[in-house]
Amino acid sequence: MQSTQTALGRFPTLKASAYLQQLCKHFAHKIPVSFNETSGEVGLPTGTCTLSASESDLQITVTATTLEQLERAKTIIDSHLERFAFREGFKTMHWS
Incomplete structure (x- = not known):
């Protein structure tokens, strides 16, 4: 049986819904x-990302089969949000 790796990322922002939709539309190509x-699911090659937007933050749960894939998926999310949320000074999600 193969185990899964999971990480939860949180980005405090008042524009969570806009970023969720922007990420999803971008990846949908x-x-x-x-x-x-308020919610989304992205099937990255490295793992599945489940997105949730509230009035105060964007939360993304990444699930992958290996720690390496998990780290790669987190990097993909961070790099895209860094471009989309640059006006807010975004650098990385608060991952746990």
Whole structure:
């Protein structure tokens, strides 16, 4: 039986829904994505990302089969949000 690796990322922002939708629309050009204004799921090749937007933050749970894939998925999310949320000084999600 193969174990899974999981990380939860949190980005405090008043624009969580906008970033969730922007990420999902961006990824939808190449990979399977489903989303609405407050939730989404992205099937990255390195792992599945489940997104959730509230009035105060964006939360993303990444699930992968290996620690290496998990780290790669987190890097993909961080690098895209760094471009999309640069006006807010975004550098990285608060991962746990």
